[in-house]
Amino acid sequence: MEKGSLFYALSIDDEAVELDWTKRVSIVEGVAHALSYMHHDCSPPIVHRDISSNNIVLNLEWEALIAEFGTARLLDSDLSNQTIIVGTYGYIAPEFAYSLVVIEKCDIYSFGVMTLEILMGKHPGELLSILSSSLSPPSSIQNVMLKEILDPRLSSPRSQKMVGDITFVVVIAFACLWAKPKARPTMKLVSQEFLHIKSPISMPLHEISLIEFKNHEIYQGERDVLHNNIITDIKEKGMYYIIILSQKVISNHELLQVG
Numbered sequence: 001m002e003k004g005s006l007f008y009a010l011s012i013d014d015e016a017v018e019l020d021w022t023k024r025v026s027i028v029e030g031v032a033h034a035l036s037y038m039h040h041d042c043s044p045p046i047v048h049r050d051i052s053s054n055n056i057v058l059n060l061e062w063e064a065l066i067a068e069f070g071t072a073r074l075l076d077s078d079l080s081n082q083t084i085i086v087g088t089y090g091y092i093a094p095e096f097a098y099s100l101v102v103i104e105k106c107d108i109y110s111f112g113v114m115t116l117e118i119l120m121g122k123h124p125g126e127l128l129s130i131l132s133s134s135l136s137p138p139s140s141i142q143n144v145m146l147k148e149i150l151d152p153r154l155s156s157p158r159s160q161k162m163v164g165d166i167t168f169v170v171v172i173a174f175a176c177l178w179a180k181p182k183a184r185p186t187m188k189l190v191s192q193e194f195l196h197i198k199s200p201i202s203m204p205l206h207e208i209s210l211i212e213f214k215n216h217e218i219y220q221g222e223r224d225v226l227h228n229n230i231i232t233d234i235k236e237k238g239m240y241y242i243i244i245l246s247q248k249v250i251s252n253h254e255l256l257q258v259g
Contacts (some may be wrong), residue, residue: 003058005067006114010053010121016153020245023062024118025165028172029194031056032066035111036191038066039104045100051110052088053117059144073102094132095181105181112176112184115169121151131177131214133214142211146170149210156205164199173202174213 006027009015019027031051038046048066055068064086071086085096093109100219116124127149142224146157146167159162172193201212 002060003033003062004120005053005054006056006058006064007053009058010117010151014151015120016151019062019165020154021157021162025162025169027056027058027062027064028115028118028169031066031111031114032111032172032187032194034064034066034189035107036187039107039186045104047073047075047104048107048110049073050087050091051107052091053114053123054088075102075104078197079084090125090128093181094179103181104187105184105193108176108184108187108190109181111187111190112173115176116149119166119169119173121153122150124149127210128177131174132179142209144209144210145206146210146213147205164201164207165197167199167201167213168197170192170210170213205245234243 003009006119011259035048038048046069048069049071050068051066056064056065057067057068069222083209085092085194087106087110090109091113093106096106111127113124127144130144141179150166157166172185172190175185176190201208203212
């Protein structure tokens with residue numbers, strides 16, 4: 001693709017600066033719509049198994065497309081869906097330590113990691129350790145302010161709307177990173193929430209600590225009871241964002257060819 005991978009864009013300072021907060025929120029939204037389509041609108045569902053910044057590519061308009069379907073699996077309700085560990089280190093869901101069963105929630109965890117990476121401008125390895133460690137005291141995260149983890153190459157978001165969009169994205173990321181797979185939201189829910197973004201925290205940026213997100217209830221536990229909003233364009237948006245690096249675009253007739 002014209003702009004290369006998301007990893008490349010974040011690793012090159014000039015590219016990262018051009019990738020402003022509006023574009024970054026839009027990238028997260030695009031990937032959310034694509035994963036929602038793969039998990040909920042394809043039959044059988046498709047699990048990518050290697051969502052990472054290297055496997056998200058950007059076109060000339062900075063729109064995100066999911067690539068590299070070599071490790072993707074079609075979920076079969078009649079089979080065990082067991083597998084070997086695949087994926088990129090640092091993005092693999094923790095349940096693979098005790099289970100080798102492919103489920104959609106594996107992609108959701110990887111999506112959470114990638115989302116934080118987009119906001120931070122680098123892989124959130126240290127932050128993930130703090131979030132996942134039961135030994136970390138509450139003060140470990142309470143003392144970390146949101147503004148301290150945002151990519152320092154960009155100016156702080158000035159408008160309250162953009163601050164609201166960023167806090168919304170962080171809430172989503174934290175929810176997707178729950179250690180227990182069942183506690184993570186479905187991508188369908190995340191995708192729908194993006195169509196009606198509401199700021200979850202009404203505080204100035206400099207006052208927001210990460211504990212606010214970990215304690216937020218907006219996505220605590222899986223919510224299958226969706227909002228009453230009528231969603232009409234999820235399938236179209238999702239399909240637009242899915243590609244294969246071989247330049248062969250997946251169409252409705254080609255989905256079953258993904259191995």
